Amino acid sequence: GIQVEQSPPDLILQEGANSTLRCNFSDSVNNLQWFHQNPWGQLINLFYIPSGTKQNGRLSATTVATERYSLLYISSSQTTDSGVYFCAVGVSGGGADGLTFGKGTHLIIQP
Amino acid sequence: DTAVSQTPKYLVTQMGNDKSIKCEQNLGHDTMYWYKQDSKKFLKIMFSYNNKELIINETVPNRFSPKSPDKAHLNLHINSLELGDSAVYFCASQRSGANVLTFGAGSRLTVL
Numbered sequence: 001g002i003q004v005e006q007s008p009p010d011l012i013l014q015e016g017a018n019s020t021l022r023c024n025f026s027d028s029v030n031n032l033q034w035f036h037q038n039p040w041g042q043l044i045n046l047f048y049i050p051s052g053t054k055q056n057g058r059l060s061a062t063t064v065a066t067e068r069y070s071l072l073y074i075s076s077s078q079t080t081d082s083g084v085y086f087c088a089v090g091v092s093g094g095g096a097d098g099l100t101f102g103k104g105t106h107l108i109i110q111p
Numbered sequence: 112d113t114a115v116s117q118t119p120k121y122l123v124t125q126m127g128n129d130k131s132i133k134c135e136q137n138l139g140h141d142t143m144y145w146y147k148q149d150s151k152k153f154l155k156i157m158f159s160y161n162n163k164e165l166i167i168n169e170t171v172p173n174r175f176s177p178k179s180p181d182k183a184h185l186n187l188h189i190n191s192l193e194l195g196d197s198a199v200y201f202c203a204s205q206r207s208g209a210n211v212l213t214f215g216a217g218s219r220l221t222v223l
Contacts, residue, residue: 031210037152043201043214084152088212098144098156098167099212106152 002027004102006087012108013077021072021105023087031090032063033099034072038083046072046085077109114138115215117202123221124192132187132218134202140213142166143185145177146201148217154201160185161207192222 003026013019025032034046047054047061049070054061058078063070074081084106088099115136124130136143145157158177159167165177174190189196202215 033210033212035214041199041217041219043217045211045213048211086154088154090210098146098159100156101154104152 002029002089002091002100004087004089004100006085006102006105008105009103010106010108012110015077015079015109015111017077017109018073018075019077019107021074021085021087021107023070023072023089023102025068025070025087025089027068027091028065029089029091031099032065032070033088034061034070035086035088036081036083037086037104038080043086074107079109079111082107082109113216115202115204115213117200117215117218119218120216121219121221123223125223126192126194128192129188129190130192130220131189132200132202132220134185134187134215136183136202136204136213136215138204138206138213140204140206141182142205142207143179143182144203144205144212145185145187146203146214148199148201150198157200158185158187189220192220194222196220197222 005024049061049063051065058075060073084104086104088101090099142161144159160179178186199217205212
């Protein structure tokens with residue numbers, strides 16, 4: 001199956017800092033999503049981004065499908081950004097195939 | 112209104128018992144999933160149902176059985192619970208073709 005590697009595994013930053021999280025995957029995909037799991041355990045979809053670039057407020061993501069990686073940028077970090085960020089990929093035919101998750105990047109934003 | 116709801120949120124039980132976790136989505140999605148998150152936060156897919164048909168069944172023990180009475184519900188039944196079944200179980204749903212996956216809040220199962 002598809003392998004998904006995320007880096008770094010852990011990241012500790014001060015409030016206001018910027019960060020880049022990386023996701024490498026081993027095979028061609030047509031589905032890539034970024035999720036944030038907050039300290040209360042809830043998984044929130046941040047981006048559906050199989051290719052190209054998207055921005056949502058302080059967050060943006062870029063996927064270069066031909067080179068099999070995706071980047072998540074967080075600017076001007078806030079303490080509420082803390083949590084685990086997951087990249088998940090899949091090869092979706094009719095949309096019923098599940099996503100394979102990376103092990104996540106654990107981000108801690110200190111005040 | 113909660114888009115994907117799971118019950119119970121917490122479940123503590125003894126080894127050997129049988130338990131169920133329920134999931135309902137009101138998004139009109141036609142595909143639902145169960146994921147297991149272990150103590151190291153690793154998320155792994157267990158099952159998916161598309162229009163009440165099992166599409167994926169990963170290497171999950173047959174003590175676990177998904178049941179879908181209709182496309183808005185996907186319940187997870189677990190027989191003869193073992194210590195290693197302790198985890199957080201997430202239900203998720205998506206619309207075929209749209210591919211954005213929406214998760215429920217999770218059900219934390221603790222087997223003593």
